[in-house]
Amino acid sequence: MSIIEDRLRIVPEFRPDEYDHLRQLLTSKLERRLARFDADQVELELSMKGRDAADQRTVLEAWISGLPRFVATSSEQDRDKAVKEVRDDLHRQIDKHVTKNESSRRR
Numbered sequence: 001m002s003i004i005e006d007r008l009r010i011v012p013e014f015r016p017d018e019y020d021h022l023r024q025l026l027t028s029k030l031e032r033r034l035a036r037f038d039a040d041q042v043e044l045e046l047s048m049k050g051r052d053a054a055d056q057r058t059v060l061e062a063w064i065s066g067l068p069r070f071v072a073t074s075s076e077q078d079r080d081k082a083v084k085e086v087r088d089d090l091h092r093q094i095d096k097h098v099t100k101n102e103s104s105r106r107r
Contacts, residue, residue, distance in 0.1 A: 002027055003034045003042055013048040018079075022046060025083045026060075033091050034064075036098070041065035046083070058082035060090050070094060 004027045010019050026046070034042055043063040050056045056077060062070040072089035076082035 002031050003037075003039045004031055004044065006039050007042045008044040008046060011045065011047040013051050014046070022083055025080060026087050029087055029091055033094050037064055046086075048079075048082075056082075058086050060086035062090055062094070064094070067094075067097060070097075 072086040074085040
């Protein structure tokens with residue numbers, strides 16, 4: 001089982017029939033980045049506030065043991081585009097933090 005499948009909470013703003021598709025969108029890029037951590041060190045939550053409203057926001061949060069909380073947001077109205085946007089942003093945030101820590105250890 002993948003970290004995404006095992007550790008992702010999807011809140012009720014999304015319908016249960018969307019869950020598998022949402023996991024697939026997230027897994028394609030995030031799974032590789034999260035693979036460096038033990039699954040029990042990772043918690044993920046995907047939510048959408050104000051679904052179908054003009055101020056709709058999609059949020060992907062990550063809690064990784066020993067690291068600060070990561071939060072990625074999107075105001076994109078298209079659900080798939082919004083999920084890809086938060087996925088890519090979260091990937092960048094984690095990558096930036098990991099790269100920064102690795103380079104400081106080399107000094």
